[in-house]
Amino acid sequence: MADTISIYLVEQVLLVTIPDNITDTEIVDLLENLSERIVGEAARGVVIDIASLEIVDTFVGRVLAQLSSVAGMLGARTYVVGMRPAVAMTLVELDMDLPGCRMALSLTQALRELRRDGLA
Amino acid sequence: MPNSRFAEIFKIVTADRAELLSDWLETQKAAGVRRPDLFSDAELTAQLGQFLDGLTAALADASEEPGGDLRDEEWAPLRDALLDILRERSERGAGLAELMRFVQTLSNPLAARLTEEVADRPELLSGELLKINRLLNTCATYAGTHLLDERDEIIERQRDEMRELSTPVVQLWERVLTIPLIGTLDSARAQEVMENLLNAIVEHRAEVVIIDITGVRVVDTQVGQHLLRTASAVRLMGGEAIISGISPKIAQTMVELGVDVGEVTTRPTIRSALAEAFRKVGFQIVRGEASQRG
Numbered sequence: 001m002a003d004t005i006s007i008y009l010v011e012q013v014l015l016v017t018i019p020d021n022i023t024d025t026e027i028v029d030l031l032e033n034l035s036e037r038i039v040g041e042a043a044r045g046v047v048i049d050i051a052s053l054e055i056v057d058t059f060v061g062r063v064l065a066q067l068s069s070v071a072g073m074l075g076a077r078t079y080v081v082g083m084r085p086a087v088a089m090t091l092v093e094l095d096m097d098l099p100g101c102r103m104a105l106s107l108t109q110a111l112r113e114l115r116r117d118g119l120a
Numbered sequence: 121m122p123n124s125r126f127a128e129i130f131k132i133v134t135a136d137r138a139e140l141l142s143d144w145l146e147t148q149k150a151a152g153v154r155r156p157d158l159f160s161d162a163e164l165t166a167q168l169g170q171f172l173d174g175l176t177a178a179l180a181d182a183s184e185e186p187g188g189d190l191r192d193e194e195w196a197p198l199r200d201a202l203l204d205i206l207r208e209r210s211e212r213g214a215g216l217a218e219l220m221r222f223v224q225t226l227s228n229p230l231a232a233r234l235t236e237e238v239a240d241r242p243e244l245l246s247g248e249l250l251k252i253n254r255l256l257n258t259c260a261t262y263a264g265t266h267l268l269d270e271r272d273e274i275i276e277r278q279r280d281e282m283r284e285l286s287t288p289v290v291q292l293w294e295r296v297l298t299i300p301l302i303g304t305l306d307s308a309r310a311q312e313v314m315e316n317l318l319n320a321i322v323e324h325r326a327e328v329v330i331i332d333i334t335g336v337r338v339v340d341t342q343v344g345q346h347l348l349r350t351a352s353a354v355r356l357m358g359g360e361a362i363i364s365g366i367s368p369k370i371a372q373t374m375v376e377l378g379v380d381v382g383e384v385t386t387r388p389t390i391r392s393a394l395a396e397a398f399r400k401v402g403f404q405i406v407r408g409e410a411s412q413r414g
Contacts, residue, residue, distance in 0.1 A: 092353045
């Protein structure tokens with residue numbers, strides 16, 4: 001399990017940074033690890049930072065949406081933060097506007113919203 | 121000493137200059153090229169004189185017929201005179217056809233003079249007439265091409281300027297941007313709008329952007345889709361889009377066309393959109409004491 005993506009717990013929020021060179025297997029592993037951590041830590045919030053992703057294809061897009069839904073069912077609100085303009089443009093071009101995901105400009109904004117709603 | 125090729129014509133434009141000028145003026149009046157609304161008789165006479173002077177100077181040196189663009193050095197005097205006249209006339213608003221006919225009207229008076237001049241040598245006549253025609257046609261074509269090139273340049277420049285002007289992103293307040301859209305919103309422009317807007321969001325860390333369509337002439341299904349796509353992209357970046365400037369008519373059209381705005385916030389005016397934006401980013405507008413008393 002050495003090369004899985006690190007998940008940090010800050011206050012009651014799980015922080016995940018997705019690296020640029022992530023493979024499809026790794027991101028599927030993330031789905032599993034993250035859901036276990038949410039339950040294990042009783043986290044109320046998840047922030048997924050995708051700022052280093054230059055390409056988000058339909059697969060990654062779908063997994064991000066799944067992450068949000070799964071976390072939601074486990075009682076944690078998920079924010080996807082730091083999407084690049086080019087990625088956003090490609091996704092709307094593909095008609096994948098991730099309807100189930102909450103988006104935020106930055107980690108700061110996501111944390112501020114989580115705190116405001118008493119989840120962090 | 122003029123070269124023999126244009127000797128006859130040169131003789132006419134030098135010896136009979138005054139008569140030629142008044143004949144030409146009459147021909148122009150008769151042909152309706154005169155445009156007394158744009159130029160006084162004195163101005164017109166000056167222009168005709170300038171052309172004849174250029175022609176005379178060029179003919180004195182010319183050894184060959186001019187190429188299509190009058191570029192040869194020996195035709196420079198004629199070219200310069202023509203350019204001057206073109207500039208003056210097109211600045212006052214003379215049209216393309218008029219400018220070409222301006223030159224061509226010289227053909228008849230010149231031909232008439234020539235016929236008299238070589239009456240005793242009829243074998244020369246047709247050759248000289250052809251020279252006159254070719255020369256004046258070259259001038260007219262040159263005038264036309266030059267004018268079109270100039271207009272193309274202007275159009276090109278204006279198009280560039282328009283493109284730059286058309287997608288300005290303005291910061292209204294901390295974390296609040298607006299992009300006022302004016303004119304038509306086709307796919308190319310929608311793409312540009314989106315790109316500028318998303319980059320500005322990163323740059324200003326904006327949370328709310330107001331897309332104002334007050335100045336968009338036509339809102340149809342396609343424009344509606346472009347707007348909603350832009351709003352989606354803004355949301356993906358973590359911002360929120362408010363579409364403002366939705367007139368009652370546009371709202372009705374969009375509903376009739378089945379454009380579903382979904383969760384995108386829409387407001388009729390930029391004023392109400394700004395109020396909504398302030399609410400979202402946590403600012404309040406409070407009436408100052410002075411105006412409260414008033």
